[in-house]
Amino acid sequence: MSFAFNNPQRISTATRERILAVAEELGYTPNTLGRMLQAGTTNSIGVLLPQRLAQILENPYYSRFLMGAGQICDREGYTLLLTPPLQDSVLKAIPYAAVDGFIVCGLEIDRGEVAELDRRGIPFVLIDSDRHEGAPHVEVDDRGGAREVARYLLELGHRRIAVLSIGPAPEATGRGPLGRRLAGIGDALAEAGLTMSDVTLAEVPATRAEGYRATKALAPGKPTAILALSDVLAYGAVDALQELGISVPDDVSVTGFDDLAESAWFRPRLTTVRQPIVTKGRMAADFLISAIRGEDQHPHQTLGTSLIVRDSAAKRL
Incomplete structure (x- = not known):
């Protein structure tokens, strides 16, 4: 049977046709994955x-x-x-x-x-x-993107900023995308005479529900801006603020990072960093x-x- 499927030139046409007919009757099909693994490739x-x-x-x-x-x-x-x-x-x-x-x-x-x-x-x-x-x-360019959005919030006059990071995040030493984004925020803060100790940092899983929960926990401190390191965290932040009766952006500004398709029609439409x-x-x-x-x-x-x-x-x- 192996020749019929793998080396048909080694048997006669009549023999191959009889074997294929029997295989079809029995519902047999060759193990494609097995053949690929034997050949050292899976495509x-x-x-x-x-x-x-x-x-x-x-x-x-x-x-x-x-x-x-x-x-x-x-x-x-x-x-x-x-x-x-x-x-x-x-x-x-x-x-x-x-x-x-x-x-x-x-x-x-x-x-x-x-x-x-x-x-x-x-x-x-x-x-x-x-x-x-x-x-x-x-x-x-995670560092450049985060620096640009943080600088934008600072230029708007915000000084009480909360950062929603995808946790657990490394220190702002440039390691990994989160480290680079935190380093970019640090760059913008330094330009304004501030440091990372002047912002509130929350590290949470990248889900809308976690963005909501983290923002609810931040509410008593009343940051004037929330800088989320993913759009889904920003969506959750807006959900929580609206539920608390806090207007976005009149009372609290919110920004994201990614520019997912939903960000263009989310309400309010989300200011964010676009990555391709x-x-x-x-x-x-x-x-x-x-x-x-x-x-x-x-x-x-x-x-x-x-x-x-x-x-x-x-x-x-």
């Missing part, structure tokens, strides 16, 4: 995720990112496998993913996962991480497939950000 790339699948799917950022990666997979004939932590361990998930390479999202390079991929010789591309000389890397999420996904998949095929390795790539001014932030009177 599939994995997205190694830092959080459980339910948390990932709750964040619209990943929908946009996966859209971009999926566009390249469709073009190149690859499938896309989401690989969340196994038993709360990203490292444990790696051996169970039948893929030719990984897009690694949001992991620090000194963690065991990157070392394990290096040890196994599996091609990978780093996203939202620090640079690793052994692999392509795609990031956005779909482009980042496309570039990550393109770089990875090139690495899998043994083509020239791509350099580290930094994509630009821009401040999108809408209606959710106003001058402090």
